[in-house]
Amino acid sequence: MSTLAPSPAGRVGDLVSRRAADGPSPAYWIGFALVVGALAAAPMVLPEFWQRFATEILIWGLLAMSSDLLIGYTGMVSFGHSAFFGLGMYGTAAALLWAPRGGALASLWAVTPKLWAAMAAGLVAAAIVAVFVAYFSTRLRDIYFSITTLVFSQIFYVIIFTWTDVTGGENGLTFRQPPFEIPGLLSLRFSQNGLHWFVLAVVAGSYLFLRRITQSPFGMVLQSIRENEPRTRAIGYHVERYKIVSVMLSGIFAGLAGVLYAVQNKFAAPDFVLFLISGETVIFNVMGGMGTLVGPVAGAAVFLLMKEVFSRVFYEYYLIPVGVIFTLMVIFMPQGLLGVWRRALNR
Amino acid sequence: MPFDQILVQIVNGLVNGMILALVASGLTLIFGIMDIVNFAHGDLFMLGAYMGTTAYLTTGNFWLALAGAVLGMAGLGAILQVTALRPLVGRDPLTTILATFGLSLVIQNYALWQYGPVPRKLTEPITGHFKLFYVEYPWYRILIALLSAAIIGALYLFLKYGKHGIWIRATTQDRVMAEAMGIPVPWVHTVVFAIGAAMAAASGVLFGPTVGINHAMGFDFTLKAFVVVVVGGMGNLAGSILASIFVSLLESLASIWVSPAQAIIVSFVALILTLLFRPTGLFVPTPK
Numbered sequence: 330m331s332t333l334a335p336s337p338a339g340r341v342g343d344l345v346s347r348r349a350a351d352g353p354s355p356a357y358w359i360g361f362a363l364v365v366g367a368l369a370a371a372p373m374v375l376p377e378f379w380q381r382f383a384t385e386i387l388i389w390g391l392l393a394m395s396s397d398l399l400i401g402y403t404g405m406v407s408f409g410h411s412a413f414f415g416l417g418m419y420g421t422a423a424a425l426l427w428a429p430r431g432g433a434l435a436s437l438w439a440v441t442p443k444l445w446a447a448m449a450a451g452l453v454a455a456a457i458v459a460v461f462v463a464y465f466s467t468r469l470r471d472i473y474f475s476i477t478t479l480v481f482s483q484i485f486y487v488i489i490f491t492w493t494d495v496t497g498g499e500n501g502l503t504f505r506q507p508p509f510e511i512p513g514l515l516s517l518r519f520s521q522n523g524l525h526w527f528v529l530a531v532v533a534g535s536y537l538f539l540r541r542i543t544q545s546p547f548g549m550v551l552q553s554i555r556e557n558e559p560r561t562r563a564i565g566y567h568v569e570r571y572k573i574v575s576v577m578l579s580g581i582f583a584g585l586a587g588v589l590y591a592v593q594n595k596f597a598a599p600d601f602v603l604f605l606i607s608g609e610t611v612i613f614n615v616m617g618g619m620g621t622l623v624g625p626v627a628g629a630a631v632f633l634l635m636k637e638v639f640s641r642v643f644y645e646y647y648l649i650p651v652g653v654i655f656t657l658m659v660i661f662m663p664q665g666l667l668g669v670w671r672r673a674l675n676r
Numbered sequence: 677m678p679f680d681q682i683l684v685q686i687v688n689g690l691v692n693g694m695i696l697a698l699v700a701s702g703l704t705l706i707f708g709i710m711d712i713v714n715f716a717h718g719d720l721f722m723l724g725a726y727m728g729t730t731a732y733l734t735t736g737n738f739w740l741a742l743a744g745a746v747l748g749m750a751g752l753g754a755i756l757q758v759t760a761l762r763p764l765v766g767r768d769p770l771t772t773i774l775a776t777f778g779l780s781l782v783i784q785n786y787a788l789w790q791y792g793p794v795p796r797k798l799t800e801p802i803t804g805h806f807k808l809f810y811v812e813y814p815w816y817r818i819l820i821a822l823l824s825a826a827i828i829g830a831l832y833l834f835l836k837y838g839k840h841g842i843w844i845r846a847t848t849q850d851r852v853m854a855e856a857m858g859i860p861v862p863w864v865h866t867v868v869f870a871i872g873a874a875m876a877a878a879s880g881v882l883f884g885p886t887v888g889i890n891h892a893m894g895f896d897f898t899l900k901a902f903v904v905v906v907v908g909g910m911g912n913l914a915g916s917i918l919a920s921i922f923v924s925l926l927e928s929l930a931s932i933w934v935s936p937a938q939a940i941i942v943s944f945v946a947l948i949l950t951l952l953f954r955p956t957g958l959f960v961p962t963p964k
Contacts (some may be wrong), residue, residue: 406770406773406774408773465948465951465952468951468952468955469951469955471768471769471770472713472769472770472773473906473951473955475713475770475773476902476906476947477947477948477951479899479902480899480902480903480944480947480948481944481948483899483940483944484941484944487937487938487940487941488941490937491935491937491938604895608777608781611774611777615774645788646785646786646788646789647785648781648782648784648785649781649782649785649786649789651781652778652779652780652781652782652785653778653782655774655777655778655781656760656775656778656779656782659764659771659774659775659778660760660763660764660775661763663771
């Protein structure tokens with residue numbers, strides 16, 4: 330009912346045949362290994378500027394992937410993913426900055442692996458926000474859902490922007506990058522490449538996890554909500570609960586992207602809670618192809634490349650050509666770049 | 677809390693509410709007739725204000741500038757509708773959010789490119805003040821409210837009695853039947869979008885003298901207009917006007933205690949409560 334991309338013919342047959350085939354084909358795994366291998370090798374062959382760029386693409390790709398769970402699979406367009414992303418960043422920053430400074434807690438903190446603790450804090454912050462947003466926004470459908478998520482992200486933006494004592498207001502929070510630690514084994518400072526591989530591992534792992542979710546019985550229900558919500562309800566599924574869990578999962582992975590971005594850049598800033606990030610996330614999805622999980626990552630890559638190229642020609646007005654291309658894609662190519670392979674990618 | 681401060685804020689709220697009503701009624705009209713959620717509406721408002729400054733520089737007359745901006749934006753609105761939105765008729769309303777979001781990016785950055793990052797000021801046509809308790813309240817703000825009310829009233833009369841207004845209402849009620857009766861529905865859509873854009877431009881020019889016009893001011897208005905349109909009941913003109921005044925009054929009163937930046941949260945909360953307890957809108961009769 331509220332699907333955005335045109336459904337390929339034979340969706341029902343597709344659902345059935347996927348049950349029969351056990352897991353993806355070897356060709357899929359070969360493709361997956363090739364892509365991950367290429368991404369892992371990327372920082373060693375690219376010049377320095379593009380190394381950092383590749384890492385950023387992965388992080389924004391994870392954000393895009395998380396929102397694809399909502400947009401592409403559940404059929405709910407979230408315009409508020411910046412809230413989860415931003416809270417992931419602030420949670421990470423808060424854990425590193427407000428470490429206990431005395432007493433038993435301080436000695437406990439001294440032996441805690443900082444990176445993992447900070448990541449956990451970021452995820453918890455994003456998850457709390459996600460529960461809150463999910464509970465209210467899933468009562469609404471279609472554009473009302475979009476507007477509500479947008480409004481929630483603005484509420485968090487205003488709170489973060491004006492609560493200067495805690496959040497640093499406009500300046501945000503800066504912190505030192507925690508080292509990569511495995512308790513009792515090693516503790517390493519992140520090198521540029523090390524950070525890239527760490528991010529790649531997290532993103533690839535998240536991809537496999539999200540893919541598993543979309544193919545689980547739970548994911549099937551999400552897709553049936555996208556295709557026909559009243560019928561899904563009539564069959565007897567508690568649609569609201571599925572939607573709430575879907576928003577929460579999506580929010581947690583968006584928070585994970587925020588955590589990675591914070592670790593990479595060593596700061597948290599209110600700009601990343603602003604609506605513009607949510608808008609870009611939606612652009613990634615539309616450009617790359619909704620409902621494919623990898624499509625949005627490709628969309629993020631294309632968007633960031635376009636931004637890079639156009640900002641050399643059009644300077645700070647690069648969003649003019651990007652906006653034109655985006656609008657044209659919505660009209661003429663709503664399935665996105667990888668939409669053609671949608672069925673193959675979901676097998 | 678001094679009583680007169682509350683009264684001043686109430687007057688402020690009413691004035692802001694009328695401006696917002698002018699923006700929101702265009703948005704409502706467009707949504708009601710085409711199922712288009714116009715994400716670029718605030719940017720049309722912003723671009724209209726900028727067009728007003730350009731027209732003011734060439735003509736030197738505020739009222740001519742207002743007319744120029746209104747006509748210019750009506751033309752631009754028609755072009756945008758034909759090129760970007762007409763292909764989307766009949767698709768999911770969410771697609772229109774995406775397309776108009778793209779337009780919003782283009783318009784915003786075009787304005788930044790064309791007019792630069794420094795806010796521009798429009799000169800108000802009348803500069804008198806009157807004493808309202810402890811403040812010198814500008815007559816111009818009262819004039820804005822009256823003019824907005826007049827424009828909305830004219831729109832109402834046009835929709836109610838004008839031949840083309842009746843076409844518009846017929847298309848809203850039943851697109852297919854209207855087409856069968858010989859109403860050129862695609863052009864009705866174009867004209868409605870043009871009217872919406874023109875009303876946004878009018879409010880932009882009227883609002884211009886009270887603030888600095890900058891390229892980012894559209895988003896705030898888009899968001900507020902969304903809030904108002906949902907609180908008032910999507911596609912319901914009278915509802916969104918009442919909701920504009922209601923929400924602006926809430927914000928003005930809230931800004932006595934908190935900063936204006938935080939006051940906007942009050943209207944967001946009003947929206948969320950409305951969506952939870954009365955999703956059809958506050959100012960519409962309870963659906964049977």
